[in-house]
Amino acid sequence: MAPRVLISDKLSTAAVQIFRDRGIEVDYEPELGADKQALAERIGAYDGLAIRSASKVTEKVIAAADRLKVIGRAGIGVDNVDIPAATRKGIIVMNTPFGNSITTAEHAISLMLSLARQIPAADASTQAGKWEKNRFMGVEVTGKTLGVIGCGNIGSIVADRAQGLRMKVIAFDPFLAPERAMELGVEKVELDELLARSDFITLHTPLTDKTRNILSAETLKKTRRGVRIINCARGGLVDEVALREAILSGHVAGAAFDVFSVEPATENPLFGLPNVVCTPHLGASTTEAQENVALQVAEQMADYLLTGAVTNAVNMPSISAEEAPRMRPFVTLAEQLGSFAGQLTETAIEAIRLEFAGDVAEMNTRALTAAAVAGLLRPLLQDVNMVSAPAIARERGIAIEEVRREQQGAYENYIRLTVKTERQERSVAGTVFSDGRPRLIQIKGINMEAELGPHMLYVTNEDKPGFIGALGMTLGQANVNIATFNLGRQTRGGDAIALVEIDEPLSEAVLEQVRRLPHVKQAKPLAF
Numbered sequence: 001m002a003p004r005v006l007i008s009d010k011l012s013t014a015a016v017q018i019f020r021d022r023g024i025e026v027d028y029e030p031e032l033g034a035d036k037q038a039l040a041e042r043i044g045a046y047d048g049l050a051i052r053s054a055s056k057v058t059e060k061v062i063a064a065a066d067r068l069k070v071i072g073r074a075g076i077g078v079d080n081v082d083i084p085a086a087t088r089k090g091i092i093v094m095n096t097p098f099g100n101s102i103t104t105a106e107h108a109i110s111l112m113l114s115l116a117r118q119i120p121a122a123d124a125s126t127q128a129g130k131w132e133k134n135r136f137m138g139v140e141v142t143g144k145t146l147g148v149i150g151c152g153n154i155g156s157i158v159a160d161r162a163q164g165l166r167m168k169v170i171a172f173d174p175f176l177a178p179e180r181a182m183e184l185g186v187e188k189v190e191l192d193e194l195l196a197r198s199d200f201i202t203l204h205t206p207l208t209d210k211t212r213n214i215l216s217a218e219t220l221k222k223t224r225r226g227v228r229i230i231n232c233a234r235g236g237l238v239d240e241v242a243l244r245e246a247i248l249s250g251h252v253a254g255a256a257f258d259v260f261s262v263e264p265a266t267e268n269p270l271f272g273l274p275n276v277v278c279t280p281h282l283g284a285s286t287t288e289a290q291e292n293v294a295l296q297v298a299e300q301m302a303d304y305l306l307t308g309a310v311t312n313a314v315n316m317p318s319i320s321a322e323e324a325p326r327m328r329p330f331v332t333l334a335e336q337l338g339s340f341a342g343q344l345t346e347t348a349i350e351a352i353r354l355e356f357a358g359d360v361a362e363m364n365t366r367a368l369t370a371a372a373v374a375g376l377l378r379p380l381l382q383d384v385n386m387v388s389a390p391a392i393a394r395e396r397g398i399a400i401e402e403v404r405r406e407q408q409g410a411y412e413n414y415i416r417l418t419v420k421t422e423r424q425e426r427s428v429a430g431t432v433f434s435d436g437r438p439r440l441i442q443i444k445g446i447n448m449e450a451e452l453g454p455h456m457l458y459v460t461n462e463d464k465p466g467f468i469g470a471l472g473m474t475l476g477q478a479n480v481n482i483a484t485f486n487l488g489r490q491t492r493g494g495d496a497i498a499l500v501e502i503d504e505p506l507s508e509a510v511l512e513q514v515r516r517l518p519h520v521k522q523a524k525p526l527a528f
């Protein structure tokens with residue numbers, strides 16, 4: 001039976017043709033996805049779902065998706081898909097990471113210029129027959145400083161175009177390597193410096209726990225008086241109520257927004273303010289970008305449904321059907337090593353080294369390296385996957401080295417990831433036992449044997465009597481159940497590590513209590 005695909009968003013019809021050409025049945029219902037209930041009722045009949053951002057693929061929709069094997073996002077952000085729910089149900093989620101970047105960067109530049117010259121308001125006034133030549137005094141962008149928050153694919157294109165407009169570009173992005181910044185001709189700065197120096201600020205990060213409200217009442221106060229703010233990335237990066245206040249007080253001179261904390265945005269704190277320009281999430285809406293992403297997503301989905309090949313999946317590594325069963329635990333291990341290191345890394349990464357020893361050195365180590373790099377970058381880049389991770393790392397000037405060796409020591413197979421940042425070098429190693437389950441066996445040179453669960457607590461401490469009891473007591477008193485407790489130390493009385501699996505995430509208050517325990521140097525929650 002031919003696979004069936006539902007297109008539930010306004011994708012270019014080029015996608016329909018690709019599916020048909022490849023023998024896939026396709027239903028094109030561009031309005032359906034916005035109605036969660038209707039989508040949940042219909043999804044059970046399909047093997048593939050192709051979407052843009054209007055379709056909300058919630059847990060409920062996924063629960064009803066009994067045949068669904070792949071969700072294809074014609075675009076970048078997959079925040080309208082419940083990825084953990086899809087993963088749990090074995091559904092692959094794919095995106096098209098680069099197809100609309102230029103178009104979106106051009107929209108950000110268009111918004112900036114519209115804002116600088118008040119074009120939308122001037123247009124409305126002129127067409128209303130008012131000819132208010134004295135009302136619309138603008139500002140030049142030449143010679144002005146543009147602060148780019150998030151200098152990835154889109155941010156770096158915006159930086160390039162802004163330089164063409166003779167602007168000075170500064171960027172805040174913890175993952176931007178200094179060499180890459182130099183190559184782009186942008187000055188890498190900390191957030192406070194960007195806020196203090198920018199005449200225009202443009203946001204190009206994903207929405208994560210770290211970026212939500214990155215422009216808040218507090219950070220807006222640190223901006224220059226007269227600053228103009230552009231958000232063409234994700235609603236929620238800017239506190240809209242705080243921005244409204246800052247515009248009304250005259251501190252912020254204007255804002256241009258394509259994305260809103262609630263979409264579709266039929267009402268919003270920014271609506272109706274002077275010198276606010278709004279568009280309805282049009283960043284990716286050009287013929288060229290929509291053609292790119294629709295063709296790409298249809299090809300990727302058809303490949304998967306017909307041959308099992310996986311490209312640009314955000315929740316599964318790309319491995320061929322034959323390799324899959326043998327490699328799966330090693331891919332998990334590599335991703336876990338990467339994710340472990342990524343969650344502990346807060347400064348720009350300069351280099352990554354992957355060492356493979358024993359059986360695993362004979363496998364497809366490129367895929368394993370890609371899995372480790374994806375795990376490493378995901379805490380900051382969110383939608384990175386095994387296919388895009390190495391390219392993204394290269395673009396950011398991160399050197400990747402792979403070393404294969406014969407078996408050394410007691411373990412039949414061994415993977416070690418070393419991450420070099422501006423400040424330090426950190427290694428973490430693991431193995432897969434004959435039960436097929438990955439274990440961490442070395443952290444920063446300290447031996448231990450730990451299996452990673454969904455919620456972990458990582459503590460570094462001095463090896464002193466009483467610490468283990470105090471930690472257990474603190475968690476117990478907070479009603480936090482410990483699943484596993486793994487310990488290791490450098491030397492007696494020296495540096496030690498505890499890696500504790502807990503049944504649910506820790507509250508900030510309990511974490512603070514752990515941090516205040518005697519001999520604790522660092523306590524960090526990790527999620528896998």
Ligand SMILES: NC(=O)C1=CN([C@@H]2O[C@H](COP(=O)(O)OP(=O)(O)OC[C@H]3O[C@@H](n4cnc5c(N)ncnc54)[C@H](O)[C@@H]3O)[C@@H](O)[C@H]2O)C=CC1
Pocket residue numbers: 075076077078097100101104149150151152153154155172173174175176204205206207208210211232233234258259281282283284285380381
């Ligand atoms: N308005 C629209 O229609 C569209 C919006 N987008 C959105 O634009 C955003 C950027 O997309 P891309 O450039 O493709 O993503 P990307 O992943 O290439 O770049 C994101 C950058 O943000 C940086 N970053 C992450 N956390 C940060 C933090 N806490 N502070 C500062 N920087 C941080 C990363 O290091 C990375 O360089 C995404 O949110 C995407 O969903 C993308 C396409 C169309």
Ligand SMILES: O=C(O)CCC(=O)C(=O)O
Pocket residue numbers: 052053074075076077078100281282283284285
């Ligand atoms: O498909 C769209 O119009 C939105 C694109 C977008 O936001 C993205 O690709 O992240």
